[in-house]
Amino acid sequence: MTNEESRDIIMNNYLEPYHRNMPHDGYEKTNTRNVSCIDNINLYIKWKDDTIEDITFDGEACAISISSTSIMIKNLIGKTSKEALEYIKEFYKMTDGEPFNKDLLKDACCYEEISKQKGRKVCANLPLKGIEKAILEHLK
Amino acid sequence: MNREDFPLLKEEIIYFDNSATSLKPKCVIDKMVDYYTNYPANAHRGDYDLSYKVDQEYEETRELVKDFIHARFLEEIIFTSGTTESLNMIVTGFFEELLEANDEVLITTSEHASNVLPWFRLANKKGIKVNYIPLDNNYYVTIDNLKKVITPKTKVISIAGITNVIGDIRPIKEICKLAHENNIFVILDGAQMVPHMKVDVEDLDVDFLAFSAHKMCGPTGVGVLYGKKELLEHLEPPILGGGMNESFDSPSEIYLKELPTRLEAGTRNIAGVIGFGETIKYLNKIGMERIHNYETDLRKYLIDKLLPLKHIDIINIESDSGIITFNVANVFSQDVAYYLNKYNVCVRAGNHCAKILKSSVGVNNTVRISLYFYNTYEEIDNLVELLSNYDKIVKEMI
Incomplete structure (x- = not known):
């Protein structure tokens, strides 16, 4: 993925994020925020047994956090908890600058270079941290 | 004024986060x-x-x-x-x-x-x-x-x-x-x-x-x-x-x-x-009165330059201190700070530890410029130039 392609994916998902401010009656809510900055996002998850049937979100955050949330939602809907946790693990590998499974992350590969920007790594990881917490809670 | 007293100011850096902390003279x-x-x-x-x-x-x-x-x-x-x-x-x-x-x-x-x-x-x-x-x-x-x-x-x-x-x-x-x-x-x-x-x-x-x-x-x-x-x-x-x-x-x-x-x-x-x-x-x-007067003049200079920019919404146009708080239209404050950081301009984004203020102002997060006596008119010109081009901000904010 070129820098220009990455940029386009991020900007498109920032300007028109997927499933932002959508109805979420009966969904499980989880909040995710960065203590070091001001990003603050609520995720709403609808489960069907062990499968994520739907996710919506609202809140305030920077371009990286919003776009990362949007891309994550697109990629996680339809996944089982185990598949979702696998996705999250690969995402963290990418933002840590380690080798990762590009096929699994799809569009989310646009954040490959973010491991070099310490300040923004937490922004990209933010929604993943939130959904990870919600999945682990769901599995309890 | 007195810039030569501050070792950090010999570097190519514009420090506008003086409300958080100030630079130290040698x-x-x-x-x-x-x-x-x-x-x-x-x-x-x-x-x-x-x-x-x-x-x-x-x-x-x-x-x-x-x-x-x-x-x-x-x-x-x-x-x-x-x-x-x-x-x-x-x-x-x-x-x-x-x-x-x-x-x-x-x-x-x-x-x-x-x-x-x-x-x-x-x-x-x-x-x-x-x-x-x-x-x-x-x-x-x-x-x-x-x-x-x-x-x-x-x-x-x-x-x-x-x-x-x-x-x-x-x-x-x-x-x-x-x-x-x-x-x-x-x-x-x-x-x-x-x-x-x-x-x-x-x-x-x-x-x-x-x-x-x-x-x-x-x-x-x-x-x-x-x-x-x-x-x-x-x-x-x-x-x-x-x-x-x-x-x-x-x-x-x-x-x-x-x-x-x-x-x-x-x-x-x-x-x-x-x-x-x-x-x-x-x-x-240096003299506290001199410091206050200089900062007031510097602030006025910045406000006058920012006011014509339609995409800049200044929260506190009227204040008399060296604090200027604003937002760029449709750009999250942290993204503005990140953009300015690319040009070695240090500003603060967020709620600035005043978390209940949003109930009065109706804005959760802002960009804050806070001046001190070692800031200059030239630094303000550089900042304003960076903020003038909306397309550039949006292009370079990520």
Whole structure:
């Protein structure tokens, strides 16, 4: 993925994020925020047994956090908890600058270079941290 | 002005985050290195020359601070770790004992967390009421609005002299006059005021004042708690230990030292306090009035340049301090800060520790420029050029 392609994916998902401010009656809510900055996002998850049937979100955050949330939602809907946790693990590998499974992350590969920007790594990881917490809670 | 005094300013960097902390001039850094290198003894402890020198330097800072804020007595100057500790000491050491359930404290929604949370805790602990002085359309405190919320139960007004988001300069002298006519104490959070303009505690007639060295070219970890002597006598020491006691034999026989030592338990930040003394000498040389006037001119210059930019929404056009808070249309404040950082321009994004202000302003997060005397018109030109091109901001914000 070129820098220009990455940029386009991020900007498109920032300007028109997927499933932002959508109805979420009966969904499980989880909040995710960065203590070091001001990003603050609520995720709403609808489960069907062990499968994520739907996710919506609202809140305030920077371009990286919003776009990362949007891309994550697109990629996680339809996944089982185990598949979702696998996705999250690969995402963290990418933002840590380690080798990762590009096929699994799809569009989310646009954040490959973010491991070099310490300040923004937490922004990209933010929604993943939130959904990870919600999945682990769901599995309890 | 005086840019040559600051080692960091030799680099290609524009520092506009002075409300968070200020840069340090070489003379202050050197003074602390001198302590650590040449006389690193403890204060008030030794009977030898090195320790004597420490005592002298440490107490000279107290003298300098006393004169700087025009306090009456040396005993009124207590060294703390910063404004936050000073405010907490005032609330827990003085007012927790004094206030009763349903007594009222007046603050505003634009206070910093350190002037809100200690009161909230006291509200939970003792049932006092935390009420708010309404802000006017410019988010200012007015005497008329203050009069509306004073009741017979009001015991304390605790407010910032200059707020760290709106940057308004509060009419502290008038507030104190009205407060004292009604037997109300006034605590002045001077964190953003003392570094930028002359603050005379006797003229203002404040009962307590808190401020930090690091926001005024001094070291981190040093602050001042000023209180009128007759009030400080009743402030319960928050920490007990060495240096502050005269003798102790049993729980019923504890004898504490007089002010100010009684409120400075343990080994203090000696290097910091000594460095702070040098800071005050440095600021005195420049002149606080000169600093304030220069910052006011610089602010006006920036506002005049930003106003024509349609995509910039300035929150505090009218304030008189060096704080300018704004947003760029449809761009999250942190993305603006990130964009400016690419050009080595340091600004702050967020809620600036004033988390309840959003209820008044209706904006959660902003970009804040905070000026100091070493900032220049040229730096403002560079900033404005970067902010002028909206497409460039959007293109480069990620």
